Amino acid sequence: MIDRNRKVKWGILGCGKIAHKFANDLLLNDNSELVACVSRDVEKSTAFAEKYNIRFSFDSYEDFARCDEIDVVYIATPNSYHKEHSLLCLRNKKAVLCEKPLATNKADVEEMIKVAQENKVFFMEAMWTSCLPNIISINNTIQKGIIGELIHITADFGFKTGYDPKSRLFDPNLGGGSLLDIGIYPLYISLLLLGKPKSIRVSMRYCETGVDTSCSALLSYENGATAALFSSFETVTDIKCEIYGTEGKIVIPGRFHEQNEYLLSKQGFSEQLIKSEKVGLGYYHEIEHINECLYRGEVESFIMPFRMSLDLIEIMDEMRFKSEKFS
Ligand SMILES: NC(=O)c1ccc[n+]([C@@H]2O[C@H](COP(=O)([O-])OP(=O)(O)OC[C@H]3O[C@@H](n4cnc5c(N)ncnc54)[C@H](OP(=O)(O)O)[C@@H]3O)[C@@H](O)[C@H]2O)c1
Structure with missing residues (x-):
């Protein structure tokens, strides 16, 4: 549980397109502080940190995940890396907001949820639409x-x-x-x-x-x-x-x-x-929701619960498996 008298300290993993949009909305939120970012490319992470006035920038995802200054990580990497990057942060006891889709198959989503539960840390799929x-x-x-x-x-x-x-x-x-x-x-x-x-x-x-x-x-x-x-x-x-x-x-x-x-x-x-x-681009509202969950000490979102993420990926697995093929 995070003390309501202080800001929630956010880190961003992966400095690509959506990371920039998310950072802009984070800066609009009075209860959030963007404290860290990481890119595999040191020049990219330094430039990202300068642009958004971020205290800590890293060029190693592992070093970033170990940083004690971070409460919650926003994962903004390609879909096939969501599992690896979420597990890295969850195992380092960081709360995680991971971009959609949480992973590319149901077994991976189940494993991610299990690791979040074992480590007793908050975990949510960034289905920002749900918080609008x-x-x-x-x-x-x-x-x-x-x-x-x-x-x-x-x-x-x-x-x-x-x-x-x-x-x-x-x-x-x-x-x-x-x-x-x-x-x-x-x-x-x-x-x-x-x-x-x-x-x-x-x-x-x-x-x-x-x-x-x-x-x-x-x-x-x-x-x-x-x-x-x-x-x-x-x-x-x-x-x-x-x-x-x-x-x-x-x-x-x-x-x-x-x-x-x-x-x-x-x-x-x-x-x-x-x-x-609607504040900012709209990511503001999921940021506000996650801060509220962290202030309350929740490990699961009451707006975008695990059941929803499991159902989404189960249906998408079935759709891809069942599809008639036309190319
Ligand atoms: N919520 C939304 O509105 C929204 C909109 C667009 C996308 N998304 C989601 O956000 C995620 C990222 O999308 P994006 O458009 O921001 O992608 P992007 O511009 O390609 O950025 C992805 C970032 O992931 C990192 N990365 C780590 N391993 C990588 C690898 N092997 N190959 C490529 N990049 C790698 C890179 O960061 P570094 O080089 O800095 O390490 C890269 O900048 C996707 O899951 C997508 O579904 C969400």
């Missing part, structure tokens, strides 16, 4: 039954990018593929609102490296509800989410996973625009 006030408000509206029983969800996340077999998006050794990279957001919304599906039908398109470049799935639930999910590196989509209930609907406009507003319409009535708070 907009998503929390939508979930509350649905739980109250305002749009009735849910019967269908559509959610998509697509952008067009050139094929580069060496990039983390396309390299299987870095955990590439549209499903793991962005398809996880549509899947998260369906899991949050409808739970685990009873059955899954899925089609994927693949590139030469063997990872999926597009993924289309239809999830079916016990009550007959369905979710149509799509992710792609091959086409630009609206990145929108539509949630249909027996009494109304909710539309989260594009980019749904980071939105601060949604449209609510009850059948027969006009649309109502509901706005929520």
